Structure formats: C-alpha cells, structure tokens
Amino acid sequence: MSGRVGDLSPKQAEALELFRERIQDVLPQLPAQHDHFLLRWLRGSKKHVKLLNLIFSQFFFQHLEFRKQMKVDTITTDWRPPEVIEKYLSGGMCGYDREGSPIWYDVIGPVDPKGLFLSASKQDFIKSKIRDCAKPLGSNVESITMIYDVEGLGLKHIWKPAIETYGEILQMFEDNYPEGLKRLFVIKAPKLFPVAYNLVKHFLCENTRLKICILGANWQEVLLKYIDAEELPAIYGGKLTDPDGDPRCRTRINHVGPVPSSYYVRDHVKVDYEQCMTVSRGSSQQLDYEILAPGCILRWQFASEGADIGFGVFLKTKKGEWKKAGQMLEVLPSQRYNAHLVPEDGSLTCEHPGVYVLRFDNTYSLFQAKRISFTVEVLLPDQLQSSPTNGKSSSHVHAEGSSHL
Incomplete structure (x- = not known):
C-alpha cells in the first residue's frame, strides 16, 4: 500500500480516520482539509496507529502555530520579497513531470550569497520560501520534483551565514511541509558538492535523503525519463525555449550574477564567534x-x-x-x-x-x-x-x- 488516496491499507485508513477526528476542531484553519493533505503528515510511519496519531497531532498543532506566526495564509497577498531577492535569487517553478507533479528549479552557481545577505535580512529569505510554498499548485498536488543545478558551486556558496540560513529553511520544510518532496535531481555536481552536502544533510530526515539523486554525465537522459521534453527547458535538454515567458512558469528560472553594491543595506552580517x-x-x-x-x-x-x-x-x-x-x-x-x-x-x-x-x-x-x-x-x-x-x-x-x- 502506498499510503496515498485510493491505495490505503486497513491500518492506514484507520490512522487517517483517527487523525481527522483528533484535529477536527482546527480543520477550518488549514489550507486544505482533504485526505491528500492529511495523509502527507501520516505517510511512511511504521508506528502503532494510536502512537502515530499522538505524535503527528503534536507536529500538526505546531504547524498551525507556525502558520499563525508567519502569516502563511496571507503572505502571498500581504507581503512581497525585497527586489534584490526577486532579481538575484535564481530558481523557479516551471513545467510538470510525467506524473503531473510541478517541477522546481534551483540554479546555484550564479547566486551571490554574501551580496544577498548584505542586501536583505535572513527573515526575508525564510519568508520568501514560505511564500513559494503558500502559492496554490493545483488541486490535490501532494509533492514536487526538484532539479538542483549546482554547476559553478564554489567556496563562496559554503559561506557560514548562508549555510546556516539554508539549514533553517530545510528544517522549516521538514517540519511544516512533510512529504512535499517527490524526488530531487542534482545535476552538474562539481568536486566541492560532497563537502557542501555534508554541511546540510543532517537537517534532512532519512526519508528525504533517499529521494536525492545525484546524476552523472548522463543527467539529461535521466531527466527525460521522468519529464517530457515539452515540459523541460531547452537548457536542460528539453524543448521549452523560453521558460521565463511560458505561462506555466510561476517564477523566473533566471541565471543571475553578483548583487550590485547599490542594494547593500549593511556592511557585514552579524556572526557569533567561537x-x-x-x-x-x-x-x-x-x-x-x-x-x-x-x-x-x-x-x-x-x-x-x-x-x-x-x-x-x-x-x-x-x-x-x-x-x-x-x-x-x-x-x-x-x-x-x-x-x-x-x-x-x-x-x-x-x-x-x-x-x-x-x-x-x-x-x-x-x-x-x-x-x-x-x-x-x-x-x-x-x-x-x-x-x-x-x-x-x-x-x-x-x-x-x-x-x-
């Protein structure tokens, strides 16, 4: 049994029923009340049904407090990232894989971590990722496919303040968007990648780590096994020649460069020394x-x-x-x-x-x-x-x- 709607074992169905009953008072506060959403919190656990419900109910109520504190339900209309984040943070959602899951791209190499952190607050980066998560993806979308383009990954990207903030963002995803990741393809990985991955992998649960696929020289061939050419940008071996102009592209898959100093609002980032x-x-x-x-x-x-x-x-x-x-x-x-x-x-x-x-x-x-x-x-x-x-x-x-x- 997959633990998904229409493919539940009797034990999984019992867990879902008990879970819905336990949280019925707060269901109206959620962005979705259907089984697809609730099963994301329960899926994959091997624990006893009653213990499972106790544990995940606690996580769930913590998630509700998170939504309240970060104003998740209104963040797409009441808050906008600073211009520097919108212009100089690469990545975006564009196209769908063969099973209908949206695809998110992160383009790491051109990003200027220090320039971004001198121009915007850590809270701005965290809120911008929450805002991306809060945007509607369509009915019953349970997870996304991610493509990490790490060509050009360098020493500047393992700058400690940036790594710490990225770790906080990963932890936020793990705690509040369970089972939101379907699979993650890492492409064009340089020699430095294992070092960078070691700095952040402890923020990921074992189930998430198992979804990470580090592809070799045949990465285009592998991507096309999971994504139709019409849904994949040409720069990644597909036929989408202008993803930024495609109406299905929810944010730009932009290849940016260094942040101009005119955006700087501080001359350094506060650091706690050892x-x-x-x-x-x-x-x-x-x-x-x-x-x-x-x-x-x-x-x-x-x-x-x-x-x-x-x-x-x-x-x-x-x-x-x-x-x-x-x-x-x-x-x-x-x-x-x-x-x-x-x-x-x-x-x-x-x-x-x-x-x-x-x-x-x-x-x-x-x-x-x-x-x-x-x-x-x-x-x-x-x-x-x-x-x-x-x-x-x-x-x-x-x-x-x-x-x-």
Missing part, C-alpha cells in the same frame, strides 16, 4: 591545523577590536614546531585587514596534506595589542566524513595556538 585571543603588540599568533588528506576545506571568520590586523595562511610539514613566516610556504599572502570595521571571512581548499598555519600578524604595531574574535572550521571530503552532525572531525584535525615576538 574563540577569542589577544595578539600582543609587535607579536604574532599562529594557529596550526593538521590536514591528513587532500580535499579538505579550511574556513575562517574573524574580527578585530580597535584597529586592523594582518592575516595570512602558510604551510609547514611538522606540527608542534614554530617557524617564522619566511620559513614556511605562503599559501594565502599575508596582508592587513580592517577587520575592526568589517569582519573578514574566507576559505581555502587544502590541495596537499600538511600543517596549515593561520597567522595573525601584529608585528607592525609597536604600541597596541589586538583582540581577535574568530571561528575556524575544517570541512572534510565525503569519504572522510565520520559524523553527519557538523562537518568537523577532531580525528582529522589538530589545532593549536602559539604567540611569538
């Missing part, structure tokens, strides 16, 4: 990170108090030994940053094993010590990922600090 240290006047501080395998990504964010600070990344062969900057291989040239005005962030793909040294340089300052707030992470390639929880693993990373004149 560590602090003081770099004495005329001194430097070195943080060692031992990388045991190539392909790891070193990611950092830092801010200084009072004045600027020098920063660079170097490579040495042995941990625990201190070396001057000139005795190490310079990986990222050292320069002074006005991190007291605008916090700095960056990342680096570690092509070779070794000890990578993040060096904060205050040797040029004869009178003023600098207090540095910072967060440093090592993101592991998929084959080294020992835990799905946070993208970090102490078994592959060694960090220590030292201060020298």
